[in-house]
Amino acid sequence: MSSQLATQSSSYNTAFRALLEKTGNAEPSWLRRMREDSFAHFERVGFPSVKEEEWKYTNVAPIAKLQFVPAFANGQPGGNGFGAFVYDEARRSRLVFVNGMLRRELSSVEALPAGVSVIDIGEALAKGPNETSLRESLERAAKSESGFTALNTALFSSGAFVFIPAGVSVAAPIHLQFISESSHGAAAASFPRVLVVAAENSAATIVESYASPGESVYLTNAIVEVRLGAGAHVQHFKVQRESTSAFHVATTDAELGANARYDATTINMGAALSRHTIDVTMDHEGAECWVDGLYMVDANQHTDTHSMIDHRQPHCTSHQLYKGILDGKSRAVFNGKVFVRHGAQLTNAQQTNKNLLLSNEAQVNTKPQLEIFADDVKCAHGAAVGQLEADEIFYLESRGIRPEPARNLLTYGFAEEVIEKIKIDSIRRELDQAVLNRLHTTL
C-alpha cells in the first residue's frame, strides 16, 4: 500500500504542480484553495481499497499502479478524425473534449436557443454570473471522502457548464463528448467536470458519451452534477464505450426540485474497469426519476454500478431498471440503495436488477437495498441472475431459428429493453449495432 501511495503521489503531484503553474492567478482564489485541500486529501486517503464496504468487489489497484499523465501536463492532446463519434441530432449542439480538453474546432452550439449556455467550465469560472452555482457545486463535492472525487477537484481543467433558463425547452440534445486516447507511451488521464443547471420548468436532453478511437490504456475520472429546478425535465443519456483497456470512474449526482423529472439511462459497454456512482436526491415533493441502465461486458471486463436514490420528501416516485449481460470471465457489481426517509409518505419506489450470464465463468454481485423509514409507501425491489429462458429459446427454435441465432436474438432483446429508452435514433442505432457486434451476429 505505501509503495502504491508513493507512485500515485509522484505521478499526480507532478501533474498537480503543473496545473497550478498553468492556471496561475487566472482562477478564483477560493478554487485554488479548494484544489490544494482536495489534493492534500487525496494524498492522505489515496485510492479506495477493497476493505471499504463501497469498494468491496472492485479493486482499483490497477489504476493506482499506473503512471498517468493528465493531458494538460502532456502538452497538446493528439488525435483528429473523430467524425465517427458524432450523433447527427447533436451536430450543432455539442462540446467535444479530447483527453479532457475542450476542442473548439470540433464543437458547435449553433442550434441552441438564446439564453442557453453550454460552455467550457473554465470559461464559466472566469466570468461572473455562474461562479456562485459552480462554487456551491464544487464545495459540496469537496466534502466527499472519496479519493477519486478529491483527485478530480484538484486536477480538473476542463469540462462543461450547462445552463437552461427558466421555462426554456431545448429541442436539440446537448451532447458532451469525451474522447480519449493515449499516445507516446504515457497513459492519458482526464478529469471531466460537468455541471448542468436546469432552471424552473425548463426541459433539456443531455447526452454524455465516452469513446476512444483505439484500445489504449487511459483513465477517465469524471464528475457530473445535474440540478433540476421545480418542474424541470431533464433526460440524461450516458453512453460509456471507452477503450476496453481503459479505466473509467465516474459520479453522477442529481438533485430534483419540486415536481421535477429526471430520466437517466446509462449504458456501460467499454473499459477494462468501470465504476459508476449515481446518486439521485429528491428533497422536494412530487419529484420523479427513472434511473435505468445496461452493462454489457465480456472477456476480463469489470463493471460496477453503485446507485443511491434518496426519497427525502413525500409524493416522490422512482423507477429503476438495471440490466446486465455478462460473457467471458467478466464481473459485474450492482449495488442499488433506495432510501425512503422518515416522513417521505406516499413514496413509490420500484427497483429491478436483472442479469444474464452467457458464460459459466462470468460473475455478478448484486445487492438491491431498500431502506424504508416511512410507513405509507409503495416499494418493491428484486434482483435476478440467470440464463435465457428455455421456453423462449424453444419458441424461437420452433419457428426455424437455429439455437445460436435464437440465443443471440433473445440476448439482443434483453438489452433492447433498456436501449429503447434512449429517445435519440442515432444513439440507439449505434448501440444496437454494438450489441450485435458483441454477440458476433447481425439482424
Added chain:
Amino acid sequence: MLEIRNLYASVDGNEILKGINLKVNKGEVHAIMGPNGSGKSTLAKVLAGHPSYEVTRGEVLFEGKNLLELSPDVRAREGVFMAFQYPIEVPGVSNAQFLRLAYNEKQKHLGQEELDPLEFKDLLKEKAKIVEMEASFMTRSVNEGFSGGEKKRNEILQMAVLDPKLSVLDETDSGLDIDALRIVAEGVNKLHDPNKAVILVTHYQRLLNYITPDFVHVLSAGRIVKEGGKELALELEEKGYDWLKNGSVAAGAK
C-alpha cells in the same frame, strides 16, 4: 405426410401419452379433441420437439423421415409448425425482426433467396392482411402486451409467413371473441391447400363450425379413445366427454 405409431411420452417422469396412433395425409384437416389434461398439448409439443418432453416408445414419420431425431429448428424448416396454446412474449425483439429472421432461416435451409428488411416488410404487409393485423403490430415486441386474441392471431401470422406443410394449432380458438375466431379460422382456411395438412387441437366444437375437419380424434388420458368424422364433434358437444373417459380404446390406427 405424418404417421404417429404407438407413441409414448413423459414429462418429469410422468407418462402422459400412452400409445398414440395417428395418420395424416396431404390435404386433410384433423381435429384432436378431449378433456383438459388429456395430453393434447403434450402431443403438439412432442411433434414440435419441446425439450421437456421425452419420447419413451414409438415413432413419428414426417414425409417418410424420422421426425423425432430432428432438432426443433430443423423440424420447423422442414415444414412443421405449431401454434402455441400460450404464445411466449419476447421483449425487446420486434415482430418484424423475429419473423424476418425465421423466414430467412427457412429460405437459407431451402436454398432460396433471403429478404432484406425492406423486401420483407412488403411480404409481411401482405401476410398481415390474412389475419387483419395492423402495421403497428410489426414494430412492437413479439407478443408483449398483446391481448389473448392478438397473440393467437400473431401465431397464425407466423404460420402465414413460414408457409408450413403441417400445422398443429393448439387451442388457437381459446380466448377469442367471435370476430377474432372468424378472422383466425378464415386465415387458416385461406392458408390451407391440397398439399398441406392441419391438426386442430381444440377443447370445444366452436372452431369446427368454421374449419371443417375430415377426421375427429378424441384423446383421453393419453390415448385416442374414439375416432370419427365431423359429426363426432357435434356428438361431443352434446354429450360432453364423460361418457368416453372409461370407454374402450379406439381400435388401431386408421
